[in-house]
Amino acid sequence: MTLRFGVVGTGAIGREHINRITNKLSGGEIVAVTDVNQDSARQAVEKYQLNAVVYQDDKTLIASENVDAILVTSWGPAHEGTVLAAIEAGKYVFCEKPLATTAEGCRRIIETEMKKGKKLVQVGFMRRYDSGYIQLKHAIENNEIGEPLMIHAAHRNPEVDESYTTEMAVVDTLIHEIDVLHWLVSDDYTSVQVVFPKKTKYAHNQLQDPQLFTIKTKSGIVITVEVFVNCKYGYDIQCEVIGEEGIAKLPEYSSIVLRKAEKLSTNILNDWKSRFMEAYDVELQDFIDSITKTGEPKGPTSWDGYVAAVTSDACVKAQLTGEKEFITLQEKPEFYCETTVSEIMK
Amino acid sequence: MTLRFGVVGTGAIGREHINRITNKLSGGEIVAVTDVNQDSARQAVEKYQLNAVVYQDDKTLIASENVDAILVTSWGPAHEGTVLAAIEAGKYVFCEKPLATTAEGCRRIIETEMKKGKKLVQVGFMRRYDSGYIQLKHAIENNEIGEPLMIHAAHRNPEVDESYTTEMAVVDTLIHEIDVLHWLVSDDYTSVQVVFPKKTKYAHNQLQDPQLFTIKTKSGIVITVEVFVNCKYGYDIQCEVIGEEGIAKLPEYSSIVLRKAEKLSTNILNDWKSRFMEAYDVELQDFIDSITKTGEPKGPTSWDGYVAAVTSDACVKAQLTGEKEFITLQEKPEFYCETTVSEIMK
Amino acid sequence: MTLRFGVVGTGAIGREHINRITNKLSGGEIVAVTDVNQDSARQAVEKYQLNAVVYQDDKTLIASENVDAILVTSWGPAHEGTVLAAIEAGKYVFCEKPLATTAEGCRRIIETEMKKGKKLVQVGFMRRYDSGYIQLKHAIENNEIGEPLMIHAAHRNPEVDESYTTEMAVVDTLIHEIDVLHWLVSDDYTSVQVVFPKKTKYAHNQLQDPQLFTIKTKSGIVITVEVFVNCKYGYDIQCEVIGEEGIAKLPEYSSIVLRKAEKLSTNILNDWKSRFMEAYDVELQDFIDSITKTGEPKGPTSWDGYVAAVTSDACVKAQLTGEKEFITLQEKPEFYCETTVSEIMK
């Protein structure tokens, strides 16, 4: 059985997923595309030699009987509408972050999905599919380090351009940490506080960089996350979980070891694509396989999209106030409690 | 375009490749299978829910018009016959090692392929597709360590069973080093000498373990390879290239880092499948993609199979004599000189 | 020339220094000892076969013409009186932490020393003599990582006994970080805030463990220090300085590397003595050498003792309030501005 995808949004990330499904993964096929820019949609079909229909808009694409799953890779503000329509039509959805630009939007999606009575949506938080994070989660769940007490994380980019704002450190960057860290320790966030260290000379005028977030969870775990988007030296994701019996830390990038010019060195990557390329592959293959085998996706849910939205809002508020801000979630519906786990996590 | 495979041999490795092509990779399909044990062939079809015909033998399978490429995963002594027949029929071949059990057999394949006038055969030396070895090769070719002068390699398995003989240290184990190391430095072997260190108590009576091979190349590179198949602690592949300006070494297995019980540790694997699983995927995907896009496979050729066979013979002889044994290859035909390189290596 | 020491306090740490000066270092000699427990003083003389007079109290010992330098290793509350008397007598002082138990006490010492017109006092902050911290400081001063923006530090002990209180996490443990970190970045502290993560089950009832301190400096550097005194896995001191161009981190303990039982591991120490043993040696040798060659000690001064006291007070207050507490230092007197640096730092 082949899962037939309709793609909404044929920009950079959309095309990457089209290529992935067409040329690298098994069991999926692009059969429909659309974009607000119809030319872009047509060019994508041509470039990847797709056997796919170009639709006028997301509504008609979703309505097509040939489409099983909607890949939402349009710009953020358009996500909510497409996702809601797809759910109403009973189609599967793979939606890149954000699920919706507001917590209210996410709540609407949750309600619609629950009313439909079936988990249909997966949000594109690919870190959960990274082999390093999976090893970390296994170590925690196998009690290799005892009860987690703290996490020290860092998200470092070599540089950003002038359009990157202080707030984007949360909504574009920290959001990946927000998703992956609560999943890692199976806990919920309760508060966040932000401190701004001395600003690097490489940050433009309006940008506060680096930033240091201190986040607390329901069970009392304290998480520090450094976000530093002009660190110059490379793209570097660090995560260290401090437990009662020991500490587990993400692997460094797997690199040959050089002895040269009085240095013993390994390479650090300089872009996020190389860092998470494999995770993107595994993520989409898992989406295809889980649906094909079990009838529902097993990755990050609409609820996870909602958690990310609420937490982001509090983090942005904390940037402005400098005070501790609380993160208040609705009660988690039974519907979203994990009963099964993807094969990939075993 | 989909590359249609016929599988000859549905044992363990055959089934792994069937699963890989069917459920993980893109662009290939299993349409035909055969095995000396017809029940095994039928069970494979059922298990992987293949839409494939079960043939009585390799000859009829090769003859099928629906088959583009033959996957040779039968037992070693049968390889040569199947490969020759496939070439005669103008079919592509992916053949697990050995290409043939004798150097003469390999020569016959080379001659047949050259007469056919087209590169059709790829031998299953998957190490060339391992990201660590690829990084090493790039480092050498980008002149990061200068001219290579020595290589120190080690191949360690946790343990082997009673059926593993001293000779198998060459034909089953060292053979992977033989293939990958001459490729790494783009050189040919000229001689080999073997020393037997003190034997581990974990080796059975007839088995000499560990063994130390010293191999020399045409340009004078000296390669030491330790083969140690009862090392107990894990499956561990080491390779360090010493150059005029510096040294490059394979990465260790990418593992989370633990601080626990007065140890700072990472994990070592204990089986070869996990170590090279990704390389197997990349290898077969490259076979499919290269043929689809360029009309010929770009991986290890029949010539590489011949080099491995001749070198193995010398290594086995060196085990018996304790003396330096020479490795004498025919002149390499123009036909096999690489003019193009797979995308994967770029 | 030999520097003649009088030791005030012959408990554990006092005896270690006696042994060090007598049997490991060059240029120093123990000629006088005293202790509130006269038996202890006499036993120390016997045990280390010292050619030393046992004095009745610190005053008479200080008064002795044979004594050049006073080694203050009595219990904390007694330090101030001994140090003041030694300064008045014009004797050199090596005083284990704390210089005095209150900031006021430290100020009295500073005033007395300034009135005397000569730097006489060195405080026993041995970390500045650790080769790892020295490498870090050199890296910063040689501009290898650009301007420092953040520091992430951790101080972990395997365990503490029932007598260890929440406050001692500051006055006994954090105090070493307090001293070494402002020295590292040549900056002063301005505020501190404390967060208490989930408590480890290994901490006794009254003890909050771990604790997380966020300290800010005048120039805006943000320092996070994790203090975790029941971490179980070992004695582990971490320090990472994040700069505008790169990051520098303390080395791990220098250990052989083991491959065993599917782990690649190095050893972690389990006690502070082994960790800083060499630093203690270098520290006291530098005290002896600096005085012998230049007439004054070059290590941590009375001013550094005062900085540690004021900062400790603010940290303890922050433990109680949970709020940001300010660290207010007097203007640093010209007298204590480093004009020369010890040879050891070059």
Place this chain on the structure above:
Amino acid sequence: MTLRFGVVGTGAIGREHINRITNKLSGGEIVAVTDVNQDSARQAVEKYQLNAVVYQDDKTLIASENVDAILVTSWGPAHEGTVLAAIEAGKYVFCEKPLATTAEGCRRIIETEMKKGKKLVQVGFMRRYDSGYIQLKHAIENNEIGEPLMIHAAHRNPEVDESYTTEMAVVDTLIHEIDVLHWLVSDDYTSVQVVFPKKTKYAHNQLQDPQLFTIKTKSGIVITVEVFVNCKYGYDIQCEVIGEEGIAKLPEYSSIVLRKAEKLSTNILNDWKSRFMEAYDVELQDFIDSITKTGEPKGPTSWDGYVAAVTSDACVKAQLTGEKEFITLQEKPEFYCETTVSEIMK
């Protein structure tokens, strides 16, 4: 008690030891010096402000009643005569390598010392005092890796000058490996073979560089030692012991870790002095302490000097013949069997 040294040879290494004993270590004093260049001897006295008599030659220095121990740091060919005279006079000897330039010379020293009936001589093989090698030896003796089967070692210098010959790779460089490796595994050598890899362009015309030695021991351990004295990248000593249960490897140089310019790196040293500086200190302090406390030195003996000489001879012969050369030692006298071990090794 102070051990009074007479120094024979006030060149570079002699002066380093003079400085070490005078300014860094405890319990030793330089009371006498001599040199074939009397000016050099006088200058050393002045430079280090020694309270020492300048003697005309080694004989008169040895005869002095004020001298307890002779430090032999003259040029190699003079060692034997001085050592013999010192033994005859019943004086302790610390002799830099070589003990004598021929195996026969070493035998004469052994015989003289045995006749004297007391171990008086220690040879300056400082590696046994390096904390890394001591950790390795402990790991082996505590059976952490099981029975040793192989050793892979490398000795790399950044460069050598035109005066360095192929033979010096043995007598100046390999000699340290020769001493430390048989001590490490408590075994004796039986044969050696040499292979010359492709020569680095950085080696001058007459110099074969690198060289690869394969040495076998009585119990069957196979040792490979790479000697590469123009490796350019740094001074690097590697040693890995492969045992039946696991592998133990020397630590890398303890360096801060840098993240900078897409590299994660530590520093490699570029000279041997920094690498073994601490070992030199510990070595001489142990010489002083062992004599002071037990009446005899506990370090490498005359027998070890003899083993090094015989093994060197075989290695040089193997360089010339390209064949396996045997290493034949006399029976080890009871006199030199270790009955006690230095404290430093516990």
